[in-house]
Amino acid sequence: MFLVAVPLSLGLAVASGAPVVAGLIGCIVGGVVAGALGGSPLTVSGPTAGLTIILASTVQNYGWRATCAITFMAGLVQLALGFGRVARTALAVSPAVVQGMLAGVTVVLILAQIHIVLGGSPQHSALANIRELPGQLAGHHSHAVLIGLLTIAVLLAWGRLPVPWRGVAGTVARRIPAPLPAIVAAAVTAWALNLDVPRVELPGSLLEGWQPPVMPSGPVPEIAGVVIAIAVLAGVETLLTSVSMDRMRPDGVPRADLDRELAGQGAANTVSGLLGGLPVAGVVIRSTANVNAGARTRYSTVMHGLWVLLLALVCGPLIEQVPLSALAALLVAMGVRLLDNARVRDLRNHGEASVYFITLGGVVAFGLGEGVLLGIGVTAWMALRRLTRLSVDVEEADGRWHVMVSGSLTFLGVPRLIGMLRRVPAGSAVDLDLNVDFMDHAAFEAVHDWRMTHERQGGEVDIDEIHETWYERRVTGDMTPTRKSFPPVRWWAPWANRWRRSENPELDAPEVSASALLLAGVREYHGQMVPLVRPIMAELAFKQTPEHLFITCVDSRVVPNIITASGPGDLFIVRNVGNLVPRHGSRVSDDSLAAALEYATNVLDVKTITVCGHSNCGAMAGVLAGGAEIDHLPGLSRWLKHANHSLARFLDSEPGAEPPLSRLCQINVRQQLDNLLTYPWLRNRVEAGKLELVGLYLDLETAKVHILDRPAGSFVPVPDEAPDELPDLPTVS
Known part of the structure; x- marks a missing residue:
């Protein structure tokens, strides 16, 4: 220095x-x-x-x-x-x-x-x-x-x-x-x-x-x-x-x-x-x-x-x-x-290079103070422009007109909105979607006057507010502040449950390709989620510090980040068919999962390893059927041999009220936790109190998660309310 x-x-x-x-x-x-x-x-x-x-x-x-x-x-x-x-x-x-x-x-x-x-x-x-x-x-x-x-x-x-x-x-x-x-x-x-x-x-x-x-x-x-x-x-x-x-x-x-x-x-x-x-x-x-x-x-x-x-x-x-x-x-x-x-x-x-160059030029041409004031002025103008940005789309389909308004609806956007609404024929049925984060009084009056006029002329107007109910609250006079909902509350739902065709024209084709669906999802992520996660990802860009290794099935219905309410950087996730953990030294070796275990414990120093199974698991159904249904899939057949110990444990257990498949799915989670302890270096960490092993089970029909009570040998519901101090959850010791 x-x-x-x-x-x-x-x-x-x-x-x-x-x-x-x-x-x-x-x-x-x-x-x-x-x-x-x-x-x-x-x-x-x-x-x-x-x-x-x-x-x-x-x-x-x-x-x-x-x-x-x-x-x-x-x-x-x-x-x-x-x-x-x-x-x-x-x-x-x-x-x-x-x-x-x-x-x-x-x-x-x-x-x-x-x-x-x-x-x-x-x-x-x-x-x-x-x-x-x-x-x-x-x-x-x-x-x-x-x-x-x-x-x-x-x-x-x-x-x-x-x-x-x-x-x-x-x-x-x-x-x-x-x-x-x-x-x-x-x-x-x-x-x-x-x-x-x-x-x-x-x-x-x-x-x-x-x-x-x-x-x-x-x-x-x-x-x-x-x-x-x-x-x-x-x-x-x-x-x-x-x-x-x-x-x-x-x-x-x-x-x-x-x-x-x-x-x-x-x-x-x-x-x-x-x-x-x-x-x-x-x-x-x-x-x-x-x-x-x-x-x-x-x-x-x-x-x-x-x-x-x-x-x-x-x-x-x-x-x-x-x-x-x-x-x-x-x-x-x-x-x-x-x-x-x-x-x-x-x-x-980030669209701010113009501010940089204008400030630079102002300092060089006029002086330090003048250049900074010029830059601040341009920044304020750009911020105002972004805050008042408005998108209005009008289209007709199946005899109904659909109008989508997105952005901030202020008096500055009223002329454009009215101009687009005039394209709607008198007497027609209209779906008006207000996807706006703010609506001032001038904009409300413009929308309300147009609606009243259109309905007097025999038309029908159905207003759907995607975010806050600005229009409804102004009509009823209830202006109590409400929490902003962004992104839409159904961001976690499957594609087909939340997308309108009009918002994704490429999905109108009778046979939509998988790549079109995927790219449409990426566009939705860019438009709604990227502004929210960018600060978090910037911090995580060069280093990850998860405390949990989460081993679960590849089943598309199991989404670890949803069922644990976790975000980027929280879970180090390993997924395979049947959430299996090959035993240490098994004849059918699997370096992939062993590598993940080594990296998670020795490099990332995770504190918890979770094995999460789920109901109606196709892998366990194949094991229960003796493998006859998957003889034509040699790779899958070899892989499911790692579930033989789970099957043996199932055959030795007493039948209960649960269906056999559900019982095998739960027994499989307990067996994989035992398989983890066959790795000597991992057992040493568990016995030293440096690592916890947790078993979870997701019931797909109820969408509820249960946790393994090891002493009782059964899965119990996760409490709906946590006490002031988190208890010691039942784990493998």
């Missing part, structure tokens, strides 16, 4: 027009103060590129000492926001705006630093830098260009070159971040060739010539705006970084306390402003490097700040050998890496 932070902090100080030592002070304070007091243990704070442009403008307008006072006051604002517990409200800003803002700041930074790499001086604005760039490219070929190109070359090559050393030396060489060898190579080259290039200038000590901050002179509203802009910008960047680190945190690391993190950043900025340092914020690049290096606690952040302090105290002459063009080249390379196309692809998938 220390090796990454030092060159970047120096470069950001130069880019901001601040004293070079201010970058080191900000880096030290960000590491020690924010690291010790913040609420995100893995987030690394320090000077950040996101603040460079606004900071450069502040230094130019008010001077450095007044900028320190502004940093101090911004820290007080962040402290107040943190203690006011409003940190999460900052996350309401669209990520597309924030990422577009950071990309815009990065582009402005790159344009300014390219001029320094070319041996010139940056202009007062990004557009001016673009206009002057051709002249800089044609007219400047000084030693600064050589040093800048050398720095970029080392940055690109480092990590790609083979390391000739083995052992400790090779490991250290591979772990050194690229910025350090790039800056060292530039400094050594400039010193060895005695090149005349501008270099870093440091005072004799960190606080040499220190003077207290002074209040900036100017209109109070203008100064307050700068203070709030720095506080909010640094705060939002910190909070977004903390949220990102939460997703990357290793096991055992606590989640971030965002309010405490914001207060910790405020404390760091007050100290940094008082000591003459740059404002600080949580930085994604350094925080990611921190996690990748193996950090587990906040001490890594604090230690990196102490290392910077030690360097500044004892290695000042070495730092002064660093060419400014090398730092500028480092910032250019860092900025190019920040312009990540993956972010744009993610935003494009």
Whole structure:
């Protein structure tokens, strides 16, 4: 962390027009103060590129000492926001705006630093830098260009070159971040060739010539705006970084306390402003490097700040050998890496890429504040457009007209709705489906007036509301709030029980292919379920942690996630014909189920293995018939030999009131639980109390699930109401 932070902090100080030592002070304070007091243990704070442009403008307008006072006051604002517990409200800003803002700041930074790499001086604005760039490219070929190109070359090559050393030396060489060898190579080259290039200038000590901050002179509203802009910008960047680190945190690391993190950043900025340092914020690049290096606690952040302090105290002459063009080249390379196309692809998938590019262009063309406001405005317009999106479909079939209205039915959609309803002939029978999540008064009046008019003309209108009964409640005057039902309550039903033909025209054919049914189901999933499960799946995308291995039959009527009310990531499911578990060492081997058992227990460390059988099982019917009906299926015949022990147990049991097939299905579950205990390593886990074995039985006719009471040797109903503390369910011990 220390090796990454030092060159970047120096470069950001130069880019901001601040004293070079201010970058080191900000880096030290960000590491020690924010690291010790913040609420995100893995987030690394320090000077950040996101603040460079606004900071450069502040230094130019008010001077450095007044900028320190502004940093101090911004820290007080962040402290107040943190203690006011409003940190999460900052996350309401669209990520597309924030990422577009950071990309815009990065582009402005790159344009300014390219001029320094070319041996010139940056202009007062990004557009001016673009206009002057051709002249800089044609007219400047000084030693600064050589040093800048050398720095970029080392940055690109480092990590790609083979390391000739083995052992400790090779490991250290591979772990050194690229910025350090790039800056060292530039400094050594400039010193060895005695090149005349501008270099870093440091005072004799960190606080040499220190003077207290002074209040900036100017209109109070203008100064307050700068203070709030720095506080909010640094705060939002910190909070977004903390949220990102939460997703990357290793096991055992606590989640971030965002309010405490914001207060910790405020404390760091007050100290940094008082000591003459740059404002600080949580930085994604350094925080990611921190996690990748193996950090587990906040001490890594604090230690990196102490290392910077030690360097500044004892290695000042070495730092002064660093060419400014090398730092500028480092910032250019860092900025190019920040312009990540993956972010744009993610935003494009969510339809928000336009917000990103508009914010980016606004920051480059007009300035930071103007660009952010432009992005927020576009986001608000797009949100309003989505909220008022309306779909109206009209079709005629079998002498009846069907009108399907989907979306939000507001006054904005009334003209389109009325225009579509006019296509319905007078006196006809109409089915009007209102699949709407909101209906305002203007829309209600439009629908109701059309209905009354149509019925007066001899027509018939049947209104069916799929979600909330907006129309019915307004007709009756009952506007009591109701719970929203989305997706439709019959999402779990078979395809034929919930789809209208008119909603799926491809299903109208007399003989519908299986693939058409499947694709229609995928479309329904995309339209209704994906928005709900996407956040969950994003968290599970790179790691699964189920606690239950669920072994059940391949029967299409058994749906484990429905009968257990579970979701993605809850059950590790194995399905086979007859929910069988081949015994350990059986002559007819089955590596498939053994592999699942090994992976579930040794890798996923599941706590429970459940065997779930069901009534009217075709596999058990085949076993009960002696296999005569499946002689023509050799693979199935071999597989059902694993049920011979269940059949023997059935023959030894006393006949009861239940039908023979139901009794065999239940006995089969008990036998498979015993088969699990034939695996020695699995039995050891059960006997050590690390694993529970559970038997379930689904009665298809009643749709009820029963649980095996092992001591009684029978299945009992699952209690309808759970007590305050969950009891020890009957399991195999």
